[in-house]
Amino acid sequence: MKFNIALxxxxxxxxxxxxxxxxxxxxxxxxxxxxxxxxPALTGAAAIDAVGEPYPDDTHEVCATSDAVLFGAIGHxxxxxxxxAPVRPEQGLLKMRKKLGLFANVRPTFTFPSLLDKSPLKQxxxxxxxxxxxxxxxxxxxxxxxxRRDNGETAFDxxxxxxxxxxxxxxxxxxxxxxRNKKLCCVDKANVLETSRLWRETVQAMEKDYPEVxxxxxFVDAVAMRLVQWPNSYDVLITENLFxxxxxxxASVISGSxxxxxxxxxxxxxxxxxxxxxxxxxxxxxNIANPMATVLSAAMMFEMAFNLPxxxxxxxxxxxxxxxxxxxxxxxAEGGKAYGTKEVGDWLAANI
Amino acid sequence: MKFNIALxxxxxxxxxxxxxxxxxxxxxxxxxxxxxxxxPALTGAAAIDAVGEPYPDDTHEVCATSDAVLFGAIGHxxxxxxxxAPVRPEQGLLKMRKKLGLFANVRPTFTFPSLLDKSPLKQxxxxxxxxxxxxxxxxxxxxxxxxRRDNGETAFDxxxxxxxxxxxxxxxxxxxxxxRNKKLCCVDKANVLETSRLWRETVQAMEKDYPEVxxxxxFVDAVAMRLVQWPNSYDVLITENLFxxxxxxxASVISGSxxxxxxxxxxxxxxxxxxxxxxxxxxxxxNIANPMATVLSAAMMFEMAFNLPxxxxxxxxxxxxxxxxxxxxxxxAEGGKAYGTKEVGDWLAANI
Ligand SMILES: CC(C)[C@H](C(=O)O)[C@@H](O)C(=O)O
Ligand SMILES: CC(C)[C@H](C(=O)O)[C@@H](O)C(=O)O
Numbered sequence: 001m002k003f004n005i006a007l008x009x010x011x012x013x014x015x016x017x018x019x020x021x022x023x024x025x026x027x028x029x030x031x032x033x034x035x036x037x038x039x040p041a042l043t044g045a046a047a048i049d050a051v052g053e054p055y056p057d058d059t060h061e062v063c064a065t066s067d068a069v070l071f072g073a074i075g076h077x078x079x080x081x082x083x084x085a086p087v088r089p090e091q092g093l094l095k096m097r098k099k100l101g102l103f104a105n106v107r108p109t110f111t112f113p114s115l116l117d118k119s120p121l122k123q124x125x126x127x128x129x130x131x132x133x134x135x136x137x138x139x140x141x142x143x144x145x146x147x148r149r150d151n152g153e154t155a156f157d158x159x160x161x162x163x164x165x166x167x168x169x170x171x172x173x174x175x176x177x178x179x180r181n182k183k184l185c186c187v188d189k190a191n192v193l194e195t196s197r198l199w200r201e202t203v204q205a206m207e208k209d210y211p212e213v214x215x216x217x218x219f220v221d222a223v224a225m226r227l228v229q230w231p232n233s234y235d236v237l238i239t240e241n242l243f244x245x246x247x248x249x250x251a252s253v254i255s256g257s258x259x260x261x262x263x264x265x266x267x268x269x270x271x272x273x274x275x276x277x278x279x280x281x282x283x284x285x286x287n288i289a290n291p292m293a294t295v296l297s298a299a300m301m302f303e304m305a306f307n308l309p310x311x312x313x314x315x316x317x318x319x320x321x322x323x324x325x326x327x328x329x330x331x332x333a334e335g336g337k338a339y340g341t342k343e344v345g346d347w348l349a350a351n352i
Numbered sequence: 353m354k355f356n357i358a359l360x361x362x363x364x365x366x367x368x369x370x371x372x373x374x375x376x377x378x379x380x381x382x383x384x385x386x387x388x389x390x391x392p393a394l395t396g397a398a399a400i401d402a403v404g405e406p407y408p409d410d411t412h413e414v415c416a417t418s419d420a421v422l423f424g425a426i427g428h429x430x431x432x433x434x435x436x437a438p439v440r441p442e443q444g445l446l447k448m449r450k451k452l453g454l455f456a457n458v459r460p461t462f463t464f465p466s467l468l469d470k471s472p473l474k475q476x477x478x479x480x481x482x483x484x485x486x487x488x489x490x491x492x493x494x495x496x497x498x499x500r501r502d503n504g505e506t507a508f509d510x511x512x513x514x515x516x517x518x519x520x521x522x523x524x525x526x527x528x529x530x531x532r533n534k535k536l537c538c539v540d541k542a543n544v545l546e547t548s549r550l551w552r553e554t555v556q557a558m559e560k561d562y563p564e565v566x567x568x569x570x571f572v573d574a575v576a577m578r579l580v581q582w583p584n585s586y587d588v589l590i591t592e593n594l595f596x597x598x599x600x601x602x603a604s605v606i607s608g609s610x611x612x613x614x615x616x617x618x619x620x621x622x623x624x625x626x627x628x629x630x631x632x633x634x635x636x637x638x639n640i641a642n643p644m645a646t647v648l649s650a651a652m653m654f655e656m657a658f659n660l661p662x663x664x665x666x667x668x669x670x671x672x673x674x675x676x677x678x679x680x681x682x683x684x685a686e687g688g689k690a691y692g693t694k695e696v697g698d699w700l701a702a703n704i
Contacts, residue, residue, distance in 0.1 A: 120470060156512045198506075242541070253580050
């Protein structure tokens with residue numbers, strides 16, 4: 001098969017980790033007889049510097065006409081501590097999500113046996129954890145009307161959801177649950193919020209179409225607790241944009257493998273794949289960043305965007321082998337030999 | 353001194369744990385020469401059953417004319433799983449907060465050395481944790497306009513904050529930080545929300561009045577992570593209502609001492625004190641519930657409502673002694689002897 005993949009390296013360590021994911025993807029393409037055309041485009045602080053815009057129209061054009069988007073990381077310290085600056089990298093992110101219609105953010109949290117001791121949680125709490133959040137990504141309070149009144153003395157943010165928005169996200173949730181352990185948790189705050197009551201009644205009405213899925217409804221505050229107490233009690237969780245922002249990040253640190261966690265953002269026409277870690281500016285250009293999360297994001301791309309599970313598994317196998325044999329960057333080296341970003345990428349590509 | 357204290361026992365184990373806090377408070381009053389008049393009033397499911405309302409006007413009258421409110425817990429399984437039922441115990445809670453003007457929820461998370469092994473976190477992560485959240489409690493998306501449009505197909509919740517609301521909460525935060533370790537973290541989502549930008553600019557403008565306080569600004573998703581990774585890096589955290597709901601609950605489970613955590617809700621005229629645990633319906637009437645969180649809430653009442661730190665310390669000392677000597681309920685007994693709710697209360701009162 002032939003694929004056009006938009007390549008958004010972004011800021012900080014983005015370009016370095018993306019380079020490894022490209023290498024590994026090319027090795028997969030070679031082995032399985034596919035042909036990939038990479039289409040680089042500007043985003044983030046790099047794009048602001050170049051053209052004054054974090055998600056330029058040209059970049060959107062490249063993404064919208066590709067078969068998938070592979071994304072590094074964005075964010076630069078010069079934009080920190082000034083959340084009201086007129087142009088910021090995050091705005092590019094939100095614009096990109098909206099314009100590409102990436103409504104479902106898929107955030108797995110799973111454990112690697114060899115990394116369990118990295119978790120802040122006790123081993124017996126974290127063992128066996130394998131959950132996926134589906135976070136709604138193009139609605140809610142992120143995109144509702146916001147502004148000031150009373151000469152700037154009053155601020156407001158409107159949270160809005162339509163039944164159709166909830167349905168398309170929940171549908172993906174039910175389908176994912178069917179492909180996994182058939183448990184779905186709808187996370188809301190239906191005891192306080194009207195939008196949450198809409199979420200809950202919409203999901204309740206869909207239950208009958210998926211009789212095999214065991215559905216539960218939990219308040220967001222309760223989930224924030226149980227994620228720390230018994231993360232392995234969850235399978236698939238669906239939630240709205242802001243709750244998802246908070247809970248997926250909370251979930252990402254419990255496994256101790258945050259530096260290895262990939263993610264996907266799915267739309268109706270296109271999907272984007274990216275590591276969950278940030279642009280890690282301090283490490284830029286030092287060849288020390290861990291490329292595995294980006295490489296595993298490429299695995300998700302083969303699986304979810306191209307429907308090629310074997311190709312994805314080949315990447316996962318290579319990563320597991322690297323972890324088992326200690327071919328890792330300094331964050332995982334634990335006193336053993338630390339390999340460079342490039343060297344880990346080379347090793348993974350050679351072991352596809 | 354003479355105090356009138358409104359006594360809202362509530363549902364489930366509420367009445368049992370409240371009884372112990374009364375006993376211990378009376379022992380303190382006797383020892384230090386105070387006189388307490390307890391003024392019981394209905395709330396929660398108990399009030400719905402009796403008068404059809406979770407926070408009846410009579411109860412409000414009792415609270416508003418007392419020197420403090422001591423609260424047990426509310427919630428009853430018959431109201432669960434129906435968040436859209438016309439009358440629910442939680443509505444009473446929200447109405448009470450609003451009518452009493454309880455704008456600052458004070459939620460400490462601290463550790464008891466003897467209970468460290470109860471934490472889901474590894475010991476080195478949790479050791480030394482001693483933080484306090486100040487959660488804004490009468491504004492934000494909880495109390496903004498909410499409803500449906502388009503024949504119920506669209507739901508909305510409005511989040512609103514005024515500068516004055518942020519200022520009065522932040523003022524308490526700065527003062528608390530001054531009385532503690534002089535570190536204040538403002539938790540917001542200023543990269544996305546206008547209300548958060550108002551929070552941040554308001555707190556920034558107040559920094560100059562508290563030059564000794566070291567202020568940091570963190571996004572809510574980052575705090576959700578760091579609370580699990582390095583909870584002991586925080587001192588005082590201030591945040592808006594919904595973020596506070598999620599993060600204070602997350603923080604409450606990290607210490608392993610959730611059953612012991614007290615809280616306060618402060619207004620301009622009156623303050624309310626309550627354990628953070630729920631009504632624990634399964635344990636009702638069994639004399640097994642742990643009364644220590646409610647007893648420690650009484651300690652906070654002496655300290656914060658009556659400005660009597662010695663009286664509060666006397667209660668804390670008794671609780672520490674009980675923990676050290678194993679005078680605990682079954683949740684903490686670990687194979688040792690488990691005492692009843694009443695027996696723990698009696699022991700604490702006798703040891704004041
Ligand atoms: C950078 C920020 C706008 C973004 C979000 O809140 O969605 C980030 O936290 C994320 O989760 O991707
Ligand atoms: C019961 C509910 C309305 C309440 C809240 O969200 O404030 C509770 O979770 C709390 O934190 O006291």
